[in-house]
Amino acid sequence: NTRLLHDDPQGIETAAAILRAGGLVAFGTETVYGLGADAGNDRAVRAIYTAKGRPGINPLISHFASADAAFAQVEATPLARMLAGRFWPGPLTLVLPRARDCAISTIATAGLPTAAVRVPAGRTIHALLTACGFPVVAPSANPSGRVSPSDAQHVLAGLDGRIDAVLDCGPCPVGVESTIVDLSSARPVLLRPGGITLEMLEDACGMPVATMAGSDDARPSAPGQLSSHYAPGLPVRLEARSVAANEALLAFGPALPGSGLVWNLSADGDLHEAAARLFAGLRFLDMEGHRRGLVGIAVQHVPAHGMGRAIRDRLIRAASPRP
Ligand code: TXA
Numbered sequence: 109n110t111r112l113l114h115d116d117p118q119g120i121e122t123a124a125a126i127l128r129a130g131g132l133v134a135f136g137t138e139t140v141y142g143l144g145a146d147a148g149n150d151r152a153v154r155a156i157y158t159a160k161g162r163p164g165i166n167p168l169i170s171h172f173a174s175a176d177a178a179f180a181q182v183e184a185t186p187l188a189r190m191l192a193g194r195f196w197p198g199p200l201t202l203v204l205p206r207a208r209d210c211a212i213s214t215i216a217t218a219g220l221p222t223a224a225v226r227v228p229a230g231r232t233i234h235a236l237l238t239a240c241g242f243p244v245v246a247p248s249a250n251p252s253g254r255v256s257p258s259d260a261q262h263v264l265a266g267l268d269g270r271i272d273a274v275l276d277c278g279p280c281p282v283g284v285e286s287t288i289v290d291l292s293s294a295r296p297v298l299l300r301p302g303g304i305t306l307e308m309l310e311d312a313c314g315m316p317v318a319t320m321a322g323s324d325d326a327r328p329s330a331p332g333q334l335s336s337h338y339a340p341g342l343p344v345r346l347e348a349r350s351v352a353a354n355e356a357l358l359a360f361g362p363a364l365p366g367s368g369l370v371w372n373l374s375a376d377g378d379l380h381e382a383a384a385r386l387f388a389g390l391r392f393l394d395m396e397g398h399r400r401g402l403v404g405i406a407v408q409h410v411p412a413h414g415m416g417r418a419i420r421d422r423l424i425r426a427a428s429p430r431p
């Protein structure tokens with residue numbers, strides 16, 4: 109009973125009507141699929157937490173059709189406006205103090221004095237947000253703690269029957285979530301590495317951007333971002349230098365020999381291609397590995413620069429101990 113809507117004017121209008129009425133609609137952005145609701149509607153926002161099984165302390169990102177619409181809800185700083193000018197629409201989320209008359213539900217911001225805002229890229233999501241005219245909160249459209257969805261089928265695999273509709277926007281070109289930067293204090297802090305690399309951010313800011321201590325060693329960063337996350341059913345083993353016959357292999361660059369079940373993130377070692385193929389690969393190896401009775405997923409080394417930082421962050425969480 110979850111409707112699959114097509115990426116055409118009628119599908120977009122239907123999605124907007126469902127959101128207006130307080131329903132839940134998943135849609136594709138350039139990063140991953142989000143599960144959207146009217147940010148000003150407490151009941152709709154609560155329904156997101158219920159559908160995902162998400163802890164209430166984990167706040168949501170609000171999505172807007174334009175930077176002007178976003179900055180009407182938060183106290184924008186000159187640095188925020190500069191970054192928005194440079195990277196919006198695109199995979200960058202800014203954490204800023206809520207404006208005095210902020211229309212975003214306090215449930216969506218988990219009672220924090222700040223709100224996370226972004227203007228996503230993509231013709232369809234832009235048309236949808238324009239049709240809505242209100243902020244739309246959207247976490248990734250997966251059950252809490254599981255692998256994020258990068259196409260419409262991934263959304264249905266996790267949430268079919270729990271949400272009103274999915275607007276099929278095709279596969280997500282970036283493939284990992286947005287970069288989150290906290291601009292609510294004097295110096296910018298990277299809370300989550302994502303589609304805009306740290307190198308791009310530092311170049312734009314003209315200064316070093318602090319990263320969360322230990323962000324590359326499985327410590328939670330943004331509030332509510334639990335350490336175990338993006339977890340497939342099979343255990344994940346990082347930095348593999350060899351692979352056993354009873355393991356699946358998530359390869360990067362030339363694949364290690366030894367496994368009969370391989371998903372190569374990028375045979376050429378291209379980190380952007382690897383990011384776009386990451387979540388589909390984890391899902392495929394998990395499902396097919398399970399079917400074949402394999403015992404785990406071995407992951408080859410991915411370099412820690414550029415998009416590699418976001419890929420490694422997701423892999424480390426996928427490999428961290430489950431609660
Ligand atoms: O690319 C993305 O960002 C996707 C698409 C759908 O836009 N969304 C996404 O949402 O990844 P989600 O809920 O999976 O991750 C949102 C993250 C959480 O880790 C949360 O802690 C952080 O944003 N966050 C939200 N509001 C915050 C705030 N006020 N301060 C700090 N972190 C915040």
Ligand code: MG
Pocket residue numbers: 247248256
């Ligand atoms: Mg998520």
